[in-house]
Amino acid sequence: MLRYVTTNAGKVREAREYLDGVEQLNYDYTEIQAAELGPIAARGAREAYRQAGEPVLVDDAGLFVEGFDGFPGPYSSYVEGTLGVDVVQRLVAGEIDAPRRASFQCVLAYCDGDDFAATPDPVDREDRSAAAAAGAVDDADDDAADDGTLPVKLFRGSVRGRIVEPRGEGGFGYDPIFEHDGSTFAELAADEKNAVSHRGRALAKFAEWFQTRPV
Ligand code: ITT
Numbered sequence: 001m002l003r004y005v006t007t008n009a010g011k012v013r014e015a016r017e018y019l020d021g022v023e024q025l026n027y028d029y030t031e032i033q034a035a036e037l038g039p040i041a042a043r044g045a046r047e048a049y050r051q052a053g054e055p056v057l058v059d060d061a062g063l064f065v066e067g068f069d070g071f072p073g074p075y076s077s078y079v080e081g082t083l084g085v086d087v088v089q090r091l092v093a094g095e096i097d098a099p100r101r102a103s104f105q106c107v108l109a110y111c112d113g114d115d116f117a118a119t120p121d122p123v124d125r126e127d128r129s130a131a132a133a134a135g136a137v138d139d140a141d142d143d144a145a146d147d148g149t150l151p152v153k154l155f156r157g158s159v160r161g162r163i164v165e166p167r168g169e170g171g172f173g174y175d176p177i178f179e180h181d182g183s184t185f186a187e188l189a190a191d192e193k194n195a196v197s198h199r200g201r202a203l204a205k206f207a208e209w210f211q212t213r214p215v
Helices: 010-015 037-052 073-082 085-094 128-133 142-147 192-195 200-210
Strands: 002-004 023-025 056-065 100-111 150-164 178-180
Touching: 002 010, 002 037, 002 142, 010 056, 010 200, 037 056, 037 073, 037 100, 037 150, 056 073, 056 085, 056 192, 056 200, 073 085, 100 142, 100 200, 128 142, 150 200
Parallel strands: 002 023, 002 056
Antiparallel strands: 056 100, 100 150, 150 178
């Protein structure tokens, strides 16, 4: 059975529209520090697969504000928990010259212990020697060494919008301050958000590929 690895129930609600019978694995994998979401999600998927022993899908997402060089990006969860969404909106509004343009990005990382030869979407095969040099793999520990060689398949989605004063009651996280095509994501029904969102786009790609995966 496919496990959607997240502590965030809002993500699972959105994923269910694309993936029949997917179950949440409420597991808080280690989020490494990185400038991009891909390596964080890939590392998380390896760890979660080793934990679950069955196919896993990790969902790493973030809000990238153009005027802040992409901040909070990979730190979006930490910033939501510390500053909060309203403060982020006020910070952006206070940047007189900065455009309020932003994007949401989502990376889904799938791992089932198998290889993915000749598939169109990116496959992350962590370079074990580079990881060892960076101290990410401890060769004295067999489990950690294996961890770096498990292939992970990545699916990406993004959506552009702008940061506005909070509106709407739906969604979660930064949805009330993210406006796309005249509505904030918190003003959209779940299916309307999915139709245009970063997660919806990544999920659509994943679901199409996953259908072709041998059981
Ligand atoms: P997991 O890591 O357990 O999946 P999380 O909520 O911490 O849960 P992320 O690290 O991917 O997940 O989240 C980054 C932040 O971006 C976090 O504050 C989320 O609330 C927010 N976020 C992610 N997707 C979002 C979406 O579709 N709409 C609004 N905010 C979102």
